[in-house]
Amino acid sequence: xxxxxxxxxxxxxxxxxxxxxxxxxxxxxxxxxxxxxxxxxxxxxxxxxxxxxxxxxxxxxxxxxxxxxxxxxxxxxxxxxxxxxxxxxxxxxxxxxxxxxxxxxxxxxxxxxxxxxxxxxxxxxxxxxxxxxxxxxxxxxxxxxxxxxxxxxxxxxxxxxxxxxxxxxxxxxxxxxxxxxxxx
Numbered sequence: 001x002x003x004x005x006x007x008x009x010x011x012x013x014x015x016x017x018x019x020x021x022x023x024x025x026x027x028x029x030x031x032x033x034x035x036x037x038x039x040x041x042x043x044x045x046x047x048x049x050x051x052x053x054x055x056x057x058x059x060x061x062x063x064x065x066x067x068x069x070x071x072x073x074x075x076x077x078x079x080x081x082x083x084x085x086x087x088x089x090x091x092x093x094x095x096x097x098x099x100x101x102x103x104x105x106x107x108x109x110x111x112x113x114x115x116x117x118x119x120x121x122x123x124x125x126x127x128x129x130x131x132x133x134x135x136x137x138x139x140x141x142x143x144x145x146x147x148x149x150x151x152x153x154x155x156x157x158x159x160x161x162x163x164x165x166x167x168x169x170x171x172x173x174x175x176x177x178x179x180x181x182x183x184x
Contacts, residue, residue: 060161115128
């Protein structure tokens with residue numbers, strides 16, 4: 001058995017057992033970002049919506065900040081805001097993966113202190129209330145061509161991450177359970 005097959009096989013056995021009883025209909029299955037389970041659901045159970053746990057995806061994103069050299073304090077200063085923005089984007093996308101990705105990547109405008117812009121001929125704006133002048137003065141905004149901005153852009157626009165982000169569109173997560181477990 002190949003590494004990773006254990007989880008995939010256990011998942012298949014569980015689904016088959018639950019579906020086989022005729023007492024259970026599975027509409028949605030939530031797991032961590034498991035490639036084998038993703039393939040299993042896509043090929044064997046296309047009627048089941050498969051989502052990634054947003055809590056695990058967020059945790060993975062936050063780990064990416066560890067790869068950034070500590071000399072870029074301005075990047076690390078945005079870490080919590082980016083995490084909050086990820087959760088907000090998933091919560092407010094109304095089950096639309098395209099809207100989710102668009103909302104999330106809009107943080108790249110916000111971190112440059114750009115809150116109104118045009119994209120594909122459409123005027124876009126941040127959804128937060130207007131920022132006070134005092135707040136704007138205190139925030140560590142990033143310059144568009146700076147190394148810190150480029151590092152953040154690389155993390156936020158990672159194709160694999162954005163593809164996985166699409167599978168959190170229903171805002172299903174184990175955040176409360178995982179947070180409780182980690183407190184022990």
